[in-house]
Amino acid sequence: MDMDKEFYMAGMGMVAAPAMSPAGSSAMTTEVAIAAVATASEDEGDLRRGPWTAQEDMLLVDYISRHGEGRWNSLARCAGLRRTGKSCRLRWLNYLRPDVRRGNITPEEQLLILELHSRWGNRWSKIAQCIPGRTDNEIKNYWRTRVQKHARQLRCDVNSDRFRDVVRRVWMPRLVERMQADAAAGAGADVPVMAPARTMSSPAATSQYHNVDHANISELSRTVAVTMSPDTSGTPRSSLSTVETSQGAYFSPWGAATANVHSTPVECAGGGGLAMAGHDHVIQGDELSGSWSDLLAATNLPEFELGDFDDNLWSLEDVYLQQSC
DNA sequence: AACTATCTCAACCGCCGCGAT
DNA sequence: TATCGCGGCGGTTGAGATAGT
Numbered sequence: 579m580d581m582d583k584e585f586y587m588a589g590m591g592m593v594a595a596p597a598m599s600p601a602g603s604s605a606m607t608t609e610v611a612i613a614a615v616a617t618a619s620e621d622e623g624d625l626r627r628g629p630w631t632a633q634e635d636m637l638l639v640d641y642i643s644r645h646g647e648g649r650w651n652s653l654a655r656c657a658g659l660r661r662t663g664k665s666c667r668l669r670w671l672n673y674l675r676p677d678v679r680r681g682n683i684t685p686e687e688q689l690l691i692l693e694l695h696s697r698w699g700n701r702w703s704k705i706a707q708c709i710p711g712r713t714d715n716e717i718k719n720y721w722r723t724r725v726q727k728h729a730r731q732l733r734c735d736v737n738s739d740r741f742r743d744v745v746r747r748v749w750m751p752r753l754v755e756r757m758q759a760d761a762a763a764g765a766g767a768d769v770p771v772m773a774p775a776r777t778m779s780s781p782a783a784t785s786q787y788h789n790v791d792h793a794n795i796s797e798l799s800r801t802v803a804v805t806m807s808p809d810t811s812g813t814p815r816s817s818l819s820t821v822e823t824s825q826g827a828y829f830s831p832w833g834a835a836t837a838n839v840h841s842t843p844v845e846c847a848g849g850g851g852l853a854m855a856g857h858d859h860v861i862q863g864d865e866l867s868g869s870w871s872d873l874l875a876a877t878n879l880p881e882f883e884l885g886d887f888d889d890n891l892w893s894l895e896d897v898y899l900q901q902s903c
Numbered sequence: 904a905a906c907t908a909t910c911t912c913a914a915c916c917g918c919c920g921c922g923a924t
Numbered sequence: 925t926a927t928c929g930c931g932g933c934g935g936t937t938g939a940g941a942t943a944g945t
Binding site for chain 2: 936943
């Protein structure tokens with residue numbers, strides 16, 4: 579839906595449009611939109627539910643651009659929307675907000691999600707705050723669809739130590755490898771679609787949503803990658819401990835602060851193999867192109883009872899496929 | 904081409920915490 | 925102190941898209 583959506587929204591001067599929205603007109607005024615929404619709502623009861631229309635989006639964006647966000651219930655009323663405040667808030671935060679990133683989850687972002695989830699669990703909002711432009715909903719969806727799928731295939735619980743072992747010793751090193759490959763290829767191979775900047779007359783709106791420093795994502799994920807080094811305990815350690823020392827500036831999702839980034843040397847690139855956390859096995863490049871079962875065998879992990887899936891399904895290639903789509 | 908299975912993700916729901924009264 | 929309304933969060937659902945047969 580993305581191409582149609584973005585084309586449409588460009589015409590509307592908006593960020594994006596719902597999948598079910600009818601084509602709109604850039605000449606449509608707010609008053610016309612209000613009338614359209616009011617007319618529609620009369621047919622459907624007091625409060626509308628379901629997919630948002632282009633008119634509703636326009637009303638919401640227009641209102642927030644002039645008055646800022648917050649106090650969602652009154653905002654919904656004042657904007658002429660027949661929606662609950664919750665619905666308006668959700669629509670804004672997950673879809674219409676100017677800085678919402680769209681497109682595939684990059685390896686850097688995947689690495690961060692895996693790492694942060696291992697530390698914080700299902701604290702989606704907290705995780706999302708560390709990945710500028712990504713919403714808690716998007717991260718939650720990613721986890722449920724991609725990560726949990728692999729857990730099911732491994733016939734283990736997604737929160738089990740066993741699965742965490744696989745993630746840390748197989749998946750994450752593979753992502754690191756991918757990051758290195760991308761860096762070596764000259765970067766920019768996959769730049770998630772960033773919602774185009776829109777004029778926000780509200781000071782609150784403009785100050786809150788500008789200056790998303792995506793370099794932080796790469797830097798942070800590299801930090802995670804670098805700290806994925808072996809230790810002597812034999813237990814995977816949290817690679818985030820280093821990161822947390824600078825959390826204040828580093829994790830600030832909207833801040834421009836990059837000055838306080840810690841000085842961990844980044845030496846990801848290079849010809850050698852990857853060291854896996856808590857493990858003395860070193861993954862060589864060719865091992866990363868195999869199937870899940872090959873990878874698991876190579877890591878000396880305890881025997882996994884594979885699910886009823888074709889072995890190819892276990893390939894972590896889907897991590898990469900997202901890059902080329 | 905038609906049908907089915909699977910995946911994706913926008914949206915809703917219920918719960919909880921917090922501040923105002 | 926009790927109650928109420930609101931905002932925020934995590935879990936879940938279902939429609940549409942896509943892949944497979």
